[in-house]
Amino acid sequence: MSDYAAPLDDIRFTIDGLVDLDGLTKLEPYGEIDADSVQAVLEEFGRLMAEVWAPTNVTGDTVGSHMEGDGVVTPEGFKEAYQAYADAGWGAVPFEPEYGGGGFPWVVGIAMQEMLNSANMALAMAPLLTQGAIDAILFHGSEEQREVYLKRMVSGEWAGSMNLTEPDAGSDVGALRTRAVRQDDGSYRITGQKIYITFGEHDLTENIVHLVLARTPDAPTGTKGISCFIVPKYLVEEDGSLGERNDVKVVSLEHKMGIKASPTCVLAYGDESDGAVGYLIGEENAGMRYMFTMMNNARLGVGVEGLGLAERSYQQALDYAKERHQGYAPGAARGEKSLIVDHPDVRRNLLTMRSVTEAMRALAYTVAEHIDIAKHASEEADRTEAQELVDLLIPLAKSWCTDEAERVTSIGIQVHGGMGYIEETGAAQHYRDAKITQIYEGTNGIQAMDLVGRKMPMRAGGVFTDQVARMRATVTELEGAGDGLAPIAEELAKAVDATESTGRWLMENGMEDPVVALSAATPFQRLFALTAAGWLMGKQALLASRRLDAGDGDSSFLEEKLITARFFARNVLPEVHGLVGPATSGKDDLMGASF
Amino acid sequence: MSDYAAPLDDIRFTIDGLVDLDGLTKLEPYGEIDADSVQAVLEEFGRLMAEVWAPTNVTGDTVGSHMEGDGVVTPEGFKEAYQAYADAGWGAVPFEPEYGGGGFPWVVGIAMQEMLNSANMALAMAPLLTQGAIDAILFHGSEEQREVYLKRMVSGEWAGSMNLTEPDAGSDVGALRTRAVRQDDGSYRITGQKIYITFGEHDLTENIVHLVLARTPDAPTGTKGISCFIVPKYLVEEDGSLGERNDVKVVSLEHKMGIKASPTCVLAYGDESDGAVGYLIGEENAGMRYMFTMMNNARLGVGVEGLGLAERSYQQALDYAKERHQGYAPGAARGEKSLIVDHPDVRRNLLTMRSVTEAMRALAYTVAEHIDIAKHASEEADRTEAQELVDLLIPLAKSWCTDEAERVTSIGIQVHGGMGYIEETGAAQHYRDAKITQIYEGTNGIQAMDLVGRKMPMRAGGVFTDQVARMRATVTELEGAGDGLAPIAEELAKAVDATESTGRWLMENGMEDPVVALSAATPFQRLFALTAAGWLMGKQALLASRRLDAGDGDSSFLEEKLITARFFARNVLPEVHGLVGPATSGKDDLMGASF
Structure with a gap:
């Protein structure tokens, strides 16, 4: 069992500093919002997460969700934790006031997602999948669908699921x-079976609004023939009350390595009738397009799961390192054994965890900021630029934050030594939970194919070039900012060089032969992501340094931000230089091997 | 559930090719052994592992070992599997004939360990821990202790445990x-409590010989006051029959993330009496020295656990990739979907798994070969050189093989996509099992401290310099061996350069300030280990190429060895260039951070 405290200072540094919160609040729909109201939301929400949600995490893992009859029972405490979240209206915070939302920027929702995932990732999936379903109905549903379903999903009264x-x-x-x-x-009658439906059945809410992808009889093959339907667990009467039970039933739950409290359902539609009742969203055969509009949010959300787990794992490892005595650290007087936090190699572990987690936060929040800008900036050029940035960075944010979650939670176990391998400690749960984030919402290999196949070619490479220019601008700023930042400038410059030249090589050679691009996809994705993370850690250093110079803020907090950024630049970022070779090694060995 | 087939061709390539098996059979105690008898042993043993042991692996994980009364019950099938192993005398293979052993070189025992761990790592720990206990009694026990305990441990009739x-x-x-x-x-009376005792209690054998470290009343503090005792579960009568139950009892079992079938015991000594009866091994206060003589074997053994899991995970991922259809690979005709093994990114995953596993095998077997030479070479200079090599490479073999086991088993899950996260698939078990190998027998951080603190300074750096020279000699050979090997020569040369310069930097700066060395330990260890692995993969390429030229062996098998070596050189080895920076970044950020 481990405590969790919302890292409010770190979150505030990122959301109101690295992210231009002032700029966001000048966007049209966010006129009512200011930094203080954001801080108030985050503080209050952090308290709920720390006090009510976090204590349910280990129980959830130990007990898991299970089937009873044709229902699913969640672990003790889950219903109450969900209820506390829904009753306070937390799920509504980042949505439009028109449907009962709080009207806050998406980046505030992302900060809340971080805390949800740190507190209890398995339970967090219920509201987060609901947010996905909300997105679909909000953008593509009819006015009637919004009235009937959306409002009660925004309020948290009903949950959603993605099928x-x-x-x-x-x-x-x-x-x-x-x-x-x-x-x-x-209406439509839906028949078939789906797997891996997260919170496809549960006891947290009285109704569940399933969003189901299906194919009409005359639909074209492939992705062009997919339609999207609302399939409510209980049909809704004209007066809004719940009617008949719809014929969508859970068949079984998967027995998973982690997120055990999150029921992963096999769902059957129409097993006991001529079909589950479904209502078309938008037009027939446009379902895949609708999914694409939600994909960036969903993929960013999975990256934020990685961030949440990394933060929790770091807090736990740090607590342990500050109470566990073992051996003598260099220079320690004989007598009482040293705390392991004083051993250099343990400090390397902790600083790796800390700097990587901060970089994950910087990357995820930056992408969220640009989701806001892409939607709401007054100038089209600004919207376009922001959307391009989002599209380019999404595969990086999803894959890197989740790959790093594996690394951070693995180190979290190592810091505990043998204790880390014992389930009661709780460190292992984070590691088991983290693994799924590299897989779902498109495996990280799929992300890499998206990056080289769809994103790098955007505007004939112009979007990539713009990003390189952005990163170079930060190098220039760092170079002009004094000696303390010189090592960061130097490392970042080398990483940007490597990213630019490898990216160019890839575009030239991948254009001629797509197999070369696909062969390079995974190492290039990691190379680029590390550099993007390093770029944001460079911005973090600039910000901390500027605030220190101005005497603006807690100087010891800001000094630590500088140390973390420098550590990242010198100890995490250099991995890029080991990735240039693999990303440019071509396809021959890969395609020539026999299996 | 996954099948396992002993990779006999790969093992033979390594043990009789990369390892100089002919040379080993010329060593005095191995005169009776030849390549054919080794092959016969491995084939027969591989069959037992595949047919009897491997099918128990998933059951063991699902059911786990549990306590009943003051005993421990192992999962169904374990006793029979152990019995089949013991009855055939397999445990005796690498031990001296004088005590009932088969008189085979240690490297043959290591190949068997690989298969044991692939088949069922949790069960493998029973015989492997017994081997550790055998080592201690063999080298440091009295003649009487060898007669009473050793023979029945070598035969597999009794098990051993390390406390x-x-x-x-x-x-x-x-x-x-x-x-x-x-x-x-x-005799002595032992009182106290120990934790993390693997197979500290079980139902596989009628007696267990515990080796217990304890402190006599007047012993010096620290490691200089530790003595080593034999504490049998049942006392042994003069006629060799079992007598009274000794007062060493299991108190509880740990609930672990993996190796669930391996009972991890809390043991209490003397809870119900004035102490468990123990018999001193060797001299008082020399226990730590005795442990050190076993440490290389034990650490190598853990590295081989990593190897065994990687091989099993690879076999399983490969099987899946060859039967799962999904999407269209580049250039595939529309119609039936492609096998995922045809997708470039999946091929990268598989080739990473394969090349890394082969490199782990090369490294582990090479260390084992030199354990044999260090013991039995006729010339003292040869023995010394071999022992130095072993001492230098042990932390690399332990840490690298186990870190790579994490990577390989993680990729194994990724290849399965969502299925990999479902426990029934079996891929996740390898990942959960692998994590402990990075922790026990000295965490990989402890290995790194051993490397920079004890091993690099050996002979004032001369042992390291010799190893650099060995690796350079392979570069030279590769350079002279034709165009096909040129990329390997080039990559290995760069890696050796990086290792040499970083090693020198470390010795110079670490001598002045040990904290600098300790701060660099983990990245330097990985850098050096990757290069050592790359060196052996270079030797693998040379061997395959030579055999191809000579028409000696299956040419398609040998071509694959070349491809794997080239892939390793271009896609795995370059990581070293990302580690130079971290290894030479000094101590300031590490020690300056506040936690």
Whole structure:
């Protein structure tokens, strides 16, 4: 069992400093918001997470969710924790006031997601999947659908779920076979089976609004023939009350390595009838397009799961390192054994965890900031630029934050030594939970293919070039900012060089032969992501340094931000130089091997 | 559930090719052994592992070992699997014929360890810990102790266990407090409690010979006051029959993330009496020295656990990749979806797993070969050189093989996509099992401190310099061996340069300030280990190329060895260039940070 305290100072440094919160509050829909109201929200929310949610995390892992009859029972304390969240209206914070939302920028929602995931990632998936479903109905649903479903989802009264995957349609969504047949009344009857449906059934809310991808009888094959349906667990009467139970049922739950409290359901539609009742969202065959509009949010959300776990794992490792005595650190007087936090190698572990977690936060929040700008900036050029940045950085944020979550939680176990391997300690849970984040919402390999196949070619490489220019501008700023930042400038400059030349090599050679690009995808993705993270840690150093010079803020806090940024530049970022070779080694060995 | 087939061709390539098996059979005690008898042993043993042991692996994980009364019950099938191993005398293979051993070189025992760990790592720990206990009694026990205990341990009739760790004495063994008081009859009474005792109690054998570290009343503090005792579960009568139950009892079992079938015991000595009966091994206060003589074997053994898990994980991922269809690989005709093994990024995953696993095998077997030479070479100079090599490479083999086991088993999950996260698939078990190998027998951080603190300074750096020279000699050979090997020569040359210069920097700066050395320990250890692995993969390429030229062996098998070596050189080895910076970044950020 470990305590969790919301890292409010770190979050504030990132959300109101690295992220231009003032700028965001000048966007049209956020006129009512200011830094103080954001801080108040985060403080209050952090308290709920620390006090109510975090203590349920270990129980959830130990007990797990389980089936009873055709329902799913969540672990003790989950319903109460969810209720406290829903009753206070927390789920509504980042949504439009028109449907009961709080009207806060998305980046505030992302900060809340971080805390949700630190406190209890398995439970967090219930509201976060609901947010995904909200997005779909908000952007593509009819006014009636918004009235009937959306408001009660925003309020947290009802949950949502996303029903995409089928046994033979995982990474290849276009292969799905669930059928939807139109009825005379305009509704559809859905038949088929889906797997890996997170919170596809549970006892947290009285109704669940499933968003189901299915294929109408005459639909084209592949992704162009997919439609999206609302399939409520309970049908809704005209007066808004709950009616009949719809024929969508949980068949079984998966037995997973982690996030055990999050029920991963096999769902059957129409097993006991001529089909579950479904309502088309938007137009037929446009489902995949609708999914794409949610994809950036969903992928960023998974990256933030990695961030949340990393933060929790770091807090726990740090607590342990500050209470566990073992051996003598260099220079320690004989007598009482040293705290392990005094051993250099343990400090390397902790500083790796800390700096990587801060970089994950910087990357995730920056992407969220630009999601806000892309939606709401008054000038189209600003919106376009922000959207390009988001599109380019999403695969990096998703893959890097989740790969680093594996590293950070693994180090978290190492810091505990043998204790880390004992489940009661709780360190192992974070590691087991983290592994799924590298897989779902598109495996990190799929992210890499998205990066080299779709994102690098945007505007004939112009979007990538713009990002290189942005990073170079930070190098220039760092170079002009005094000796303390010189090592950061130097390391970042080398990393940007490596990223630029490797990116160019990739575009030239990958254009001629796409297999070369696909062969390079994973190492290039990591190289680019590390550099982007290093860029934001460079900005962090600039910000801390500027505030120190101005006497603006707690100087010891700011000094630590500088140390962390320098450590990242010298100890984490240099990995890029080991990735240039693999990213430019071509396809011959890969494609020539026999298996 | 996954099948396992002993990779006999790969093992033979390594043990009789990369390792100079002919040379070993010329050593005095191995005169009776030849390559054919080794091959016969490995084939027969591989069959037992594949047919009897491997199928118990998933059950063991699902059920786990549990306590009943004051005993421990192992999962169904374990006793039979152990019995089949013991009855056939497999445990005796690498031990001296004088005590019933088979008289085979240690490297043959290591190849068997690999298969044991692939088949069922949790169960493998019973015979492997017994081997550790055998070592101690063989080298330091009295003739009587060898007669009474050793023979029945070599035969597999009795098991052994190693009892070192206490709650406040983990990495810091010298802090242990278990007491041993000498009696008039020369025996001792042991009182205290130990934790993390692997197979400290079980139902596989009728007796267990515990080796217990304890402190006599007047012993010096720290590691210089530790003595080593035999504490049998059942006392042994003069006629060799089992007598009274000794007062060493299991108190509880740990609930672990992996190796769940391996009972990790808390043991209490003397809870119900004036002490468990123990018999001193060798002299009082020399226990730590005795432990050191076993340490290389034990640490190598843990590295081989990593190897075994990596091989199993690779086999499983490969099987899946060859039966799972998803999407279209580049250039595939529309129609039936492609096998995922045809996707470039999946091929990168598989080739990473394969090349790293081969490198782990090369490294582990090479160290084992030199353990044999160090013991049995006729010339003292040869023995010394071999022992130096072993001492230098042991921390690399332990840490690198186990860190890579984490990477390989993690990729193994990724190849399965969402299925990999479902426990029934079995891929996740390898990942959970692998994590402990980075922790026990000295965490990988402790290995790094051993490397920079004890091993690099050996012969004032001369041992390191010799190893650099060995690696350079391989570069030269590669350079002269034709175009196909040129990329390997080039990459290895760069890696050796990086290792040499970083090693020199470390010795110079670490001599002045040990904290600098300790701060660099972990990245330097990985840098050096990757280069050592790359060196052996270079030798693998030379060997394959020579055999191809000579028409000696299956040419397609040998071509694959070349591809794997080239892939390793271009895609795995370059990581060294990302580690130079971290290893030479000094101590300031590490020691300056506040936690």
